[in-house]
Amino acid sequence: MYLDITENLFNLKLxxxxxxxxxxxxxxxxxxxxxxxxxxxxxxxxxVFDYTTLDIEDIKR
Incomplete structure (x- = not known):
């Protein structure tokens, strides 16, 4: 689920x-x-806090 925390206060609180x-x-x-x-x-x-450490191919499996 994508959540834009800048969209509203409710999303930030979630x-x-x-x-x-x-x-x-x-x-x-x-x-x-x-x-x-x-x-x-x-x-x-x-x-994941650093997207450069994310292995996209591993996620696809």
Missing amino acids: FLKHRDYAPEFKDIKESGRVGLPCIVINDGEQI
Whole structure:
């Protein structure tokens, strides 16, 4: 699901609620960052903070 957090306050709140409880964001929050941009794959199976580390071919499998 694509979510544009700049579209409205509701979308931003949805993202922040997910971020606040997802363990993958722990290091991001502790370093004072928001955690954007990120790509969430398969309902949270993988969360990517740096798109250059994303292996598109691996995702297709």
